[in-house]
Amino acid sequence: MSLVENRRLHYEENLLWEKEHSEHSGVDFPQLENIASRTGVDMRGDIGLPQLSEPQVVRHFVRMSTWNYSIDHGFFPLGSCTMKHNPRMNEKMARLNGFANIHPLQLETTSQGALELMYELQNWLGELTGLSGVCLAPSAGAHGELAGMMTIKHAHEKLGNAHKKIILAPDSSHGTNPATAVMCGFEVRVIPTKDTGRLSVEAFKEALYRTDDKGADIAGMMVTNPNTCGLFESNILELSELLHEAGGYFYCDGANFNAIVGKARPADFGVDVMHINLHKTFSTPHGGGGPGSGPICCTQELAQYMPVPVVVQNDDLSYSLESEDDRPATLGRLKAFQGQFGVYVRALSYMMSMGADGLKQVSEDAVLNANYILSQLSNDYHVPYDGYCMHECLLTDKKQKEQGVATLDIAKALVEYGYHPMTVYFPLVLAGTMLIEPTETESKDALDRFIVTMKNIAVDVKNGDCDKFHSFPQSSPRKRLDEVKAARNPVLRWTD
Ligand SMILES: *Cc1c(COP(=O)(O)O)cnc(C)c1O
Numbered sequence: 001m002s003l004v005e006n007r008r009l010h011y012e013e014n015l016l017w018e019k020e021h022s023e024h025s026g027v028d029f030p031q032l033e034n035i036a037s038r039t040g041v042d043m044r045g046d047i048g049l050p051q052l053s054e055p056q057v058v059r060h061f062v063r064m065s066t067w068n069y070s071i072d073h074g075f076f077p078l079g080s081c082t083m084k085h086n087p088r089m090n091e092k093m094a095r096l097n098g099f100a101n102i103h104p105l106q107l108e109t110t111s112q113g114a115l116e117l118m119y120e121l122q123n124w125l126g127e128l129t130g131l132s133g134v135c136l137a138p139s140a141g142a143h144g145e146l147a148g149m150m151t152i153k154h155a156h157e158k159l160g161n162a163h164k165k166i167i168l169a170p171d172s173s174h175g176t177n178p179a180t181a182v183m184c185g186f187e188v189r190v191i192p193t194k195d196t197g198r199l200s201v202e203a204f205k206e207a208l209y210r211t212d213d214k215g216a217d218i219a220g221m222m223v224t225n226p227n228t229c230g231l232f233e234s235n236i237l238e239l240s241e242l243l244h245e246a247g248g249y250f251y252c253d254g255a256n257f258n259a260i261v262g263k264a265r266p267a268d269f270g271v272d273v274m275h276i277n278l279h280k281t282f283s284t285p286h287g288g289g290g291p292g293s294g295p296i297c298c299t300q301e302l303a304q305y306m307p308v309p310v311v312v313q314n315d316d317l318s319y320s321l322e323s324e325d326d327r328p329a330t331l332g333r334l335k336a337f338q339g340q341f342g343v344y345v346r347a348l349s350y351m352m353s354m355g356a357d358g359l360k361q362v363s364e365d366a367v368l369n370a371n372y373i374l375s376q377l378s379n380d381y382h383v384p385y386d387g388y389c390m391h392e393c394l395l396t397d398k399k400q401k402e403q404g405v406a407t408l409d410i411a412k413a414l415v416e417y418g419y420h421p422m423t424v425y426f427p428l429v430l431a432g433t434m435l436i437e438p439t440e441t442e443s444k445d446a447l448d449r450f451i452v453t454m455k456n457i458a459v460d461v462k463n464g465d466c467d468k469f470h471s472f473p474q475s476s477p478r479k480r481l482d483e484v485k486a487a488r489n490p491v492l493r494w495t496d
Helices: 054-065 088-094 112-129 141-158 176-183 201-208 236-245 254-259 341-377 407-416 444-462 483-488
Strands: 133-135 166-170 187-191 218-224 249-253 273-275 296-298 310-313 319-322 393-396 433-436
Touching (some): 088 341, 141 296, 166 201, 201 236, 341 393, 407 433
């Protein structure tokens, strides 16, 4: 047995298979000799699991769980991900017997409470976005993008506009945007935003009218607002009008809705269809913590084409699910059953406990917190775009790079100092970006601690104390990984 490297509560953890001692029995019982099986079936075969006792297995998994860094553990400033506190009230609601143990094949007559909850959630989302056609089915943000872009494609086809093939997308867009457009059979035309971090009317027009003076080939645009540089697209109204004149639809990636929920309605800046990451904006554990949900919200015009099912209220005030038979123009089903019901319960619980005024305050506080960090760090780090940010702020490693310390080193230093790093090298518009999203749930004390840590890193680099940054983290269970080797030579199978 090799001596393991334990540090404080961190044990160097072997795989369960490696812990096994074949001479012990754990889950398999030894074969009995001289006793014939009365069923004629060998009941004591090997079931193929490691031979360990219950306490050995429990300790293994509990110790492993302490290796995770989570939002319940500390500050998690991962930009564009909205990692905020998930109130326990939501969990309590999701665990109510009638919600937790419902079965999707139950009759509508025995599922009225669940259907009412979904109907209420559709209404809240419709009200908050100004887009009243809501389909809850998609399972995540990226799935919502697929649902929304399929809706646009389907609408163009039904309206005899199948020749519309081009989707406009800014270079700062999340990778799922162009990927979704391509998956739907569209062609992506990229709009550059590098200089100001925002879409300019000139660059937009240049892309809109590139091959045809009226933009006849334009199917739509995919824009995140606020965008992934943390900036509100101030020209968005003019851009959406130009797009609509050309007969295109505006798909809004709603992942950053946390910055504007309760403050601005996407329909009012021209959005035709948008997904909502319930797990980001409306507080469900995500990012390895559980399933997400990405409902889409559409204009009345597009609602007929969106996927099914949709919950409706009948004249007798009961609720039912509308499917293909009730909605002949629909593009059909995206998945089995009704979607991630447990997330719907959490989202509605969150909305109702916050109330309309509380949701508005969420975005105000999220924006305030991000601007506080931006203002405190703007002398220490390069700030590429002037002015206030929305719910996340963008910095780059330009100043530190001169001393040989890059964004990756800064991220690893944060791990060493007890933080989850911010989003790094995204958006791709500039070199060495760091995207910091504190969210509204962090206290000033938590923000100040993070700011001091970031300032200390900058001071060390400025004073030439740089070498240590290339070997951080030192105190985590895993130290600096060779990421190039991991990418080039991935070892995906465990072998004895
Ligand atoms: C998170 C995110 C997505 C994808 O959402 P998932 O729920 O992770 O699939 C898309 N766009 C942006 C801007 C995001 O931040």
